[in-house]
Amino acid sequence: MAGENATIAVRKGEGLDIGAVDAVLKDHVDGLSGSPQVTQYPSGNSNLTYAIDYPDRRLVLRRPPFGPLPKAGHNMFREYRIMRDLKPAFDQVPNTVFYTDDESIIGKEFYVMDRVDGPLIHKTIPPNWNWSEDDTAELGENFIDTLARLHTLDWKALGLDDFGKPDGYVKRQITGWNKRWDKAWTDGITRFEDVQAWLEDQMPAESGNVGVLHGDYRVDNAILKADDPRKIAALLDWEICAIGDPLMDLGNTLSYWIQADDPAPMHMMIRQPSAASGMPTRREFADRYGDKTGYDVSDIHYHFVYGIWRLAVIIQQIHARYVRGQTQDERFAVMDKSVEALGALARHKIDTGTL
Incomplete structure (x- = not known):
């Protein structure tokens, strides 16, 4: 199937003791038999x-x-807990089967979930799907509506009262990401103190809305339904999920949402088919989200700039690990270019006041 969520041979230096994993899984997961094969998602x-x-x-x-x-x-x-606890009310997560904090097994904690069948797509809609603009628009609408549904779940009823601290969430995010930037900064990278200062000086009041935040909501973090890839089967990569102000999560999502008329430097960072003909613009995305949730999105420009800056910090943290010799993954060596581009983009959006 085009868009198949394919795996590769395990990368050098990232090996997994499959014998140890097999033994512990057979002790805790009913019905497993035979010898497992291990590959890696790239x-x-x-x-x-x-x-x-x-x-x-x-x-x-x-x-x-x-x-x-x-x-x-x-x-x-x-990651394990949020999917486990969301599953009864929000089926668009994988089924979790095992977690352990016993680092003697593979050297770190880990968890295991069932694989969800269906395509995972990245920058473009597979051409052999022969989609019309209406098909693409339907995927975009379903993607927005899934985020709106996640953000309006009754998180307390799901037992997530102790999962996060929603009070003061906006301030903690802004000051926290600024501090992470300072710690991750490496020689040769622009400082962008002006962006940091703007985010702190223009910080809005808490919206009063609280929800489950994915933190990395993109089409390429979603398995699409095998029988109808216009629909979302399961959301992946809950690494930075939280309980907090949903508009902050919307801002993060919009920062990834490169649209067709964006300048070339933005298109160099595209990771999902958001620029495909039929997909909504960022403004249309925000407006539909507001209609579905009832949340006021009139100040979403601030959250959008925050999302751009947060993404710059995340990429700089990854790049810094390479610079400091903590990883040998060559993909991380040139991430400084993306950091510079995102910092410049944040400045530009601050100056123009546009999405």
């Missing part, structure tokens, strides 16, 4: 994802990256 710049294929069941394992890690980052239990 996408993702942070936590590592492996396919664990048994003759009669296909599983997926997630673990933190190798090397030194920040104290509060790469928490596998958060």
